[in-house]
Amino acid sequence: MSQSHTDVSAEVIEAEACPVAEVLDHVAGKWSIGIIVAAAHGPVRFTELERAINGISRRMLTLTLRKLERDGLLQRTVYPTVPPKVEYELTDMARELHSTLASLTDWAERHRHAIAAARAAYDATAGQPV
Amino acid sequence: MSQSHTDVSAEVIEAEACPVAEVLDHVAGKWSIGIIVAAAHGPVRFTELERAINGISRRMLTLTLRKLERDGLLQRTVYPTVPPKVEYELTDMARELHSTLASLTDWAERHRHAIAAARAAYDATAGQPV
DNA sequence: CAGGATCCGGTAGGATACTG
DNA sequence: CAGTATCCTACCGGATCCTG
Numbered sequence: 148m149s150q151s152h153t154d155v156s157a158e159v160i161e162a163e164a165c166p167v168a169e170v171l172d173h174v175a176g177k178w179s180i181g182i183i184v185a186a187a188h189g190p191v192r193f194t195e196l197e198r199a200i201n202g203i204s205r206r207m208l209t210l211t212l213r214k215l216e217r218d219g220l221l222q223r224t225v226y227p228t229v230p231p232k233v234e235y236e237l238t239d240m241a242r243e244l245h246s247t248l249a250s251l252t253d254w255a256e257r258h259r260h261a262i263a264a265a266r267a268a269y270d271a272t273a274g275q276p277v
Numbered sequence: 278m279s280q281s282h283t284d285v286s287a288e289v290i291e292a293e294a295c296p297v298a299e300v301l302d303h304v305a306g307k308w309s310i311g312i313i314v315a316a317a318h319g320p321v322r323f324t325e326l327e328r329a330i331n332g333i334s335r336r337m338l339t340l341t342l343r344k345l346e347r348d349g350l351l352q353r354t355v356y357p358t359v360p361p362k363v364e365y366e367l368t369d370m371a372r373e374l375h376s377t378l379a380s381l382t383d384w385a386e387r388h389r390h391a392i393a394a395a396r397a398a399y400d401a402t403a404g405q406p407v
Numbered sequence: 408c409a410g411g412a413t414c415c416g417g418t419a420g421g422a423t424a425c426t427g
Numbered sequence: 428c429a430g431t432a433t434c435c436t437a438c439c440g441g442a443t444c445c446t447g
Contacts, residue, residue: 173392175305176420178420192428192429193428193429193430194428194429197429204420204422204423205429205430205431206420206421206422206430206431206432207420207421209430209431210420216399217395217400218395219391219392219394219396219398219399225429228428230428231427231428231429231430232428233430240392243384243388244384244388247377247380247381247384250380251377251381254373254374254377258370258373258374261349261370262303262348262349264349265347265348265349265350266348266349268349269346269347269349270347306439306440307439307440308440322408322409323410324408334440334441334442335409335411336411336412336440336441337440338410339409339410339411340439340440355409358408360408360409361408361410361447362408362409363408408447409446410445410446410447411444411445411446411447412443412445412446413442413443413444413445414441414442414443415440416439416440416441416442417438417439417440418437418438418439418440419436419437419438419439420436420437420438421434421435421436421437422433422434422436423433423434424431424432424433424434425431425432425433426429426430426431426432427428427429427430427431
Protein backbone atom coordinates (compact mmCIF):
# COMPACT_ATOMS: atom_id res chain seq x y z
CA MET A 148 0.00 0.00 0.00
CA SER A 149 2.98 2.28 0.38
CA GLN A 150 4.22 4.11 -2.63
CA SER A 151 7.91 4.38 -3.19
CA HIS A 152 7.88 8.15 -2.95
CA THR A 153 9.02 9.67 0.27
CA ASP A 154 6.97 12.43 1.82
CA VAL A 155 8.93 15.53 2.58
CA SER A 156 6.91 16.52 5.61
CA ALA A 157 8.16 13.58 7.60
CA GLU A 158 11.73 14.71 7.42
CA VAL A 159 11.08 17.69 9.64
CA ILE A 160 9.54 15.55 12.31
CA GLU A 161 12.24 12.97 11.98
CA ALA A 162 14.94 15.55 12.18
CA GLU A 163 13.41 16.87 15.36
CA ALA A 164 12.34 13.59 16.84
CA CYS A 165 15.49 11.62 16.16
CA PRO A 166 17.79 13.20 18.73
CA VAL A 167 15.05 13.14 21.30
CA ALA A 168 14.32 9.56 20.47
CA GLU A 169 17.97 8.82 21.01
CA VAL A 170 17.97 10.59 24.33
CA LEU A 171 14.92 8.74 25.39
CA ASP A 172 16.55 5.56 24.24
CA HIS A 173 19.25 6.26 26.75
CA VAL A 174 17.11 7.78 29.40
CA ALA A 175 13.70 6.28 28.95
CA GLY A 176 14.75 3.18 30.76
CA LYS A 177 12.63 2.68 33.81
CA TRP A 178 15.66 3.19 36.02
CA SER A 179 18.01 5.47 34.10
CA ILE A 180 16.54 8.62 35.54
CA GLY A 181 16.56 7.26 39.04
CA ILE A 182 20.22 6.40 38.68
CA ILE A 183 21.10 9.80 37.29
CA VAL A 184 19.25 11.47 40.13
CA ALA A 185 20.82 9.19 42.69
CA ALA A 186 24.29 9.80 41.33
CA ALA A 187 23.79 13.52 41.00
CA HIS A 188 25.11 14.49 44.41
CA GLY A 189 28.40 12.69 44.15
CA PRO A 190 30.09 9.38 43.46
CA VAL A 191 27.97 6.42 44.42
CA ARG A 192 28.81 2.82 44.90
CA PHE A 193 26.94 -0.09 43.41
CA THR A 194 25.30 -1.20 46.60
CA GLU A 195 24.40 2.35 47.49
CA LEU A 196 22.53 2.65 44.26
CA GLU A 197 20.89 -0.68 44.75
CA ARG A 198 19.62 0.34 48.15
CA ALA A 199 18.79 3.89 47.15
CA ILE A 200 16.65 3.09 44.18
CA ASN A 201 14.76 0.47 46.05
CA GLY A 202 12.92 -1.82 43.73
CA ILE A 203 15.61 -2.24 41.12
CA SER A 204 17.12 -5.64 40.60
CA ARG A 205 20.84 -6.22 40.40
CA ARG A 206 20.42 -7.16 36.82
CA MET A 207 18.68 -3.98 35.78
CA LEU A 208 21.05 -1.89 37.83
CA THR A 209 24.01 -3.42 36.06
CA LEU A 210 22.44 -3.16 32.63
CA THR A 211 21.36 0.43 33.08
CA LEU A 212 24.71 1.34 34.57
CA ARG A 213 26.47 -0.19 31.57
CA LYS A 214 24.24 1.62 29.14
CA LEU A 215 24.75 4.96 30.83
CA GLU A 216 28.47 4.36 31.01
CA ARG A 217 28.61 3.41 27.38
CA ASP A 218 26.83 6.60 26.40
CA GLY A 219 29.31 8.62 28.37
CA LEU A 220 26.85 9.69 31.04
CA LEU A 221 28.49 7.81 33.87
CA GLN A 222 32.12 7.42 34.74
CA ARG A 223 32.91 4.10 36.32
CA THR A 224 35.88 3.91 38.65
CA VAL A 225 37.12 0.58 39.90
CA TYR A 226 39.27 0.46 42.98
CA PRO A 227 41.29 -2.77 42.91
CA THR A 228 40.93 -3.28 46.63
CA VAL A 229 40.31 -6.57 48.29
CA PRO A 230 36.64 -6.06 48.71
CA PRO A 231 35.96 -4.68 45.25
CA LYS A 232 34.85 -1.10 45.22
CA VAL A 233 33.30 0.60 42.24
CA GLU A 234 32.11 4.16 42.12
CA TYR A 235 29.85 5.76 39.59
CA GLU A 236 29.84 9.45 38.94
CA LEU A 237 27.99 11.64 36.52
CA THR A 238 29.99 13.14 33.70
CA ASP A 239 29.62 16.82 32.91
CA MET A 240 27.33 15.88 30.07
CA ALA A 241 25.15 13.95 32.45
CA ARG A 242 25.11 16.79 34.94
CA GLU A 243 23.65 19.00 32.25
CA LEU A 244 21.12 16.34 31.49
CA HIS A 245 20.29 16.16 35.15
CA SER A 246 19.50 19.86 35.16
CA THR A 247 17.25 19.41 32.18
CA LEU A 248 15.64 16.48 33.86
CA ALA A 249 14.93 18.71 36.81
CA SER A 250 12.66 20.75 34.56
CA LEU A 251 10.79 17.59 33.74
CA THR A 252 10.48 16.76 37.42
CA ASP A 253 9.30 20.25 38.07
CA TRP A 254 6.72 20.06 35.33
CA ALA A 255 5.56 16.71 36.60
CA GLU A 256 5.11 17.93 40.13
CA ARG A 257 3.35 21.07 39.06
CA HIS A 258 0.86 19.25 36.90
CA ARG A 259 0.52 16.01 38.75
CA HIS A 260 -2.87 16.91 40.11
CA ALA A 261 -4.06 18.23 36.76
CA ILE A 262 -3.02 14.98 35.13
CA ALA A 263 -4.81 12.94 37.74
CA ALA A 264 -7.89 15.08 37.33
CA ALA A 265 -7.76 14.78 33.58
CA ARG A 266 -7.54 11.03 33.92
CA ALA A 267 -10.49 10.88 36.26
CA ALA A 268 -12.51 13.10 33.96
CA TYR A 269 -11.56 11.03 30.96
CA ASP A 270 -12.43 7.78 32.64
CA ALA A 271 -15.76 9.21 33.76
CA THR A 272 -16.72 10.81 30.46
CA ALA A 273 -15.42 8.74 27.64
CA GLY A 274 -14.12 5.69 29.33
CA GLN A 275 -17.34 3.92 30.13
CA PRO A 276 -15.97 0.47 30.79
CA VAL A 277 -18.05 -2.50 29.77
CA MET B 278 30.71 16.17 50.17
CA SER B 279 31.64 12.62 50.83
CA GLN B 280 30.83 12.59 54.49
CA SER B 281 27.19 13.22 55.14
CA HIS B 282 25.79 11.74 51.99
CA THR B 283 26.29 8.15 53.00
CA ASP B 284 22.68 7.67 53.97
CA VAL B 285 21.33 8.60 50.60
CA SER B 286 17.77 8.35 51.70
CA ALA B 287 15.76 6.21 49.40
CA GLU B 288 12.83 8.40 50.19
CA VAL B 289 14.38 11.34 48.47
CA ILE B 290 15.08 9.29 45.41
CA GLU B 291 11.62 7.89 45.37
CA ALA B 292 10.03 11.25 45.97
CA GLU B 293 11.99 12.67 43.10
CA ALA B 294 11.78 9.74 40.80
CA CYS B 295 8.11 9.07 41.18
CA PRO B 296 6.74 12.10 39.34
CA VAL B 297 9.38 11.76 36.71
CA ALA B 298 8.58 8.13 36.33
CA GLU B 299 4.98 9.11 35.85
CA VAL B 300 5.91 11.67 33.26
CA LEU B 301 8.03 9.18 31.49
CA ASP B 302 5.19 6.73 31.67
CA HIS B 303 3.16 9.21 29.69
CA VAL B 304 5.90 10.48 27.52
CA ALA B 305 8.37 7.68 27.19
CA GLY B 306 6.24 6.00 24.59
CA LYS B 307 8.16 5.64 21.40
CA TRP B 308 5.76 8.03 19.72
CA SER B 309 4.45 10.36 22.40
CA ILE B 310 7.18 12.90 21.90
CA GLY B 311 6.84 12.82 18.17
CA ILE B 312 3.13 13.49 18.50
CA ILE B 313 3.66 16.32 20.95
CA VAL B 314 6.23 17.85 18.66
CA ALA B 315 4.04 17.35 15.62
CA ALA B 316 1.03 18.88 17.33
CA ALA B 317 3.01 21.75 18.80
CA HIS B 318 2.42 24.19 16.00
CA GLY B 319 -1.33 23.91 15.87
CA PRO B 320 -4.28 21.56 15.62
CA VAL B 321 -3.50 18.47 13.62
CA ARG B 322 -5.73 15.84 12.14
CA PHE B 323 -5.35 12.13 12.53
CA THR B 324 -4.12 11.51 9.02
CA GLU B 325 -1.78 14.44 9.21
CA LEU B 326 -0.14 12.93 12.23
CA GLU B 327 -0.02 9.55 10.60
CA ARG B 328 1.78 10.94 7.60
CA ALA B 329 3.94 13.33 9.57
CA ILE B 330 5.36 10.85 11.99
CA ASN B 331 6.10 8.38 9.26
CA GLY B 332 6.65 4.95 10.67
CA ILE B 333 3.89 4.94 13.20
CA SER B 334 1.07 2.49 12.76
CA ARG B 335 -2.58 3.47 13.00
CA ARG B 336 -2.81 1.39 16.10
CA MET B 337 0.02 3.07 17.96
CA LEU B 338 -1.13 6.46 16.81
CA THR B 339 -4.57 5.82 18.23
CA LEU B 340 -3.26 4.34 21.44
CA THR B 341 -0.76 7.09 22.06
CA LEU B 342 -3.32 9.72 21.18
CA ARG B 343 -5.73 8.21 23.68
CA LYS B 344 -3.13 8.08 26.37
CA LEU B 345 -2.11 11.67 25.86
CA GLU B 346 -5.73 12.74 25.74
CA ARG B 347 -6.48 10.85 28.90
CA ASP B 348 -3.62 12.55 30.69
CA GLY B 349 -4.92 15.93 29.63
CA LEU B 350 -2.07 16.63 27.27
CA LEU B 351 -4.13 16.60 24.12
CA GLN B 352 -7.52 18.03 23.41
CA ARG B 353 -9.50 16.01 20.95
CA THR B 354 -12.11 17.78 18.88
CA VAL B 355 -14.52 15.80 16.76
CA TYR B 356 -16.33 17.52 13.94
CA PRO B 357 -19.50 15.57 13.17
CA THR B 358 -19.15 16.13 9.47
CA VAL B 359 -19.86 13.54 6.83
CA PRO B 360 -16.27 12.53 6.41
CA PRO B 361 -15.32 12.44 10.05
CA LYS B 362 -12.82 15.04 11.05
CA VAL B 363 -10.89 14.97 14.30
CA GLU B 364 -8.37 17.49 15.41
CA TYR B 365 -5.81 17.17 18.15
CA GLU B 366 -4.33 20.14 19.91
CA LEU B 367 -1.91 20.50 22.76
CA THR B 368 -3.31 21.73 26.03
CA ASP B 369 -1.52 24.48 27.92
CA MET B 370 -0.04 21.86 30.14
CA ALA B 371 1.34 20.02 27.14
CA ARG B 372 2.71 23.23 25.67
CA GLU B 373 4.73 23.69 28.81
CA LEU B 374 5.90 20.14 28.53
CA HIS B 375 6.85 20.77 24.96
CA SER B 376 9.06 23.65 26.04
CA THR B 377 10.72 21.42 28.58
CA LEU B 378 11.11 18.76 25.95
CA ALA B 379 12.85 21.33 23.81
CA SER B 380 15.59 21.47 26.44
CA LEU B 381 15.98 17.75 26.11
CA THR B 382 16.17 18.03 22.34
CA ASP B 383 18.68 20.77 22.72
CA TRP B 384 20.78 18.72 25.09
CA ALA B 385 20.59 15.76 22.76
CA GLU B 386 21.73 17.74 19.77
CA ARG B 387 24.53 19.41 21.64
CA HIS B 388 25.90 16.13 22.94
CA ARG B 389 25.03 13.80 20.14
CA HIS B 390 28.57 13.64 18.90
CA ALA B 391 29.95 13.21 22.39
CA ILE B 392 27.58 10.35 22.99
CA ALA B 393 28.53 8.70 19.75
CA ALA B 394 32.20 9.14 20.60
CA ALA B 395 31.69 7.73 24.07
CA ARG B 396 29.98 4.73 22.58
CA ALA B 397 32.74 4.14 20.10
CA ALA B 398 35.33 4.47 22.84
CA TYR B 399 33.42 2.13 25.10
CA ASP B 400 32.97 -0.45 22.39
CA ALA B 401 36.64 -0.23 21.53
CA THR B 402 37.94 -0.36 25.07
CA ALA B 403 35.70 -2.55 27.10
CA GLY B 404 33.32 -3.99 24.59
CA GLN B 405 35.48 -6.53 22.85
CA PRO B 406 32.72 -8.42 21.10
CA VAL B 407 32.94 -12.16 20.81
C1' DC C 408 -11.56 9.70 7.53
C1' DA C 409 -10.82 7.93 12.04
C1' DG C 410 -10.53 4.03 14.78
C1' DG C 411 -11.63 -0.58 16.87
C1' DA C 412 -10.39 -5.81 17.19
C1' DT C 413 -7.31 -9.46 16.78
C1' DC C 414 -3.02 -12.08 16.20
C1' DC C 415 1.81 -12.30 16.91
C1' DG C 416 6.80 -11.52 17.67
C1' DG C 417 10.64 -8.96 20.07
C1' DT C 418 12.37 -7.26 24.07
C1' DA C 419 12.39 -4.77 28.42
C1' DG C 420 12.45 -6.10 32.77
C1' DG C 421 11.71 -9.31 37.22
C1' DA C 422 13.27 -13.51 40.13
C1' DT C 423 16.70 -16.48 41.27
C1' DA C 424 21.22 -18.71 41.57
C1' DC C 425 26.17 -18.58 40.93
C1' DT C 426 31.04 -16.17 41.05
C1' DG C 427 35.70 -13.54 41.39
C1' DC D 428 31.17 -6.08 47.12
C1' DA D 429 30.00 -6.08 42.49
C1' DG D 430 28.73 -8.29 39.37
C1' DT D 431 27.22 -12.52 35.63
C1' DA D 432 24.06 -16.18 33.76
C1' DT D 433 19.62 -18.19 32.95
C1' DC D 434 14.76 -18.46 32.81
C1' DC D 435 10.35 -16.45 32.34
C1' DT D 436 6.55 -13.08 31.82
C1' DA D 437 4.32 -8.76 30.47
C1' DC D 438 3.76 -5.51 27.60
C1' DC D 439 5.11 -2.67 23.60
C1' DG D 440 4.46 -2.21 19.08
C1' DG D 441 3.66 -4.07 14.01
C1' DA D 442 0.48 -6.18 10.46
C1' DT D 443 -3.95 -7.08 9.02
C1' DC D 444 -8.87 -6.94 8.77
C1' DC D 445 -13.25 -4.72 9.97
C1' DT D 446 -16.58 -0.57 11.07
C1' DG D 447 -19.36 3.99 11.49
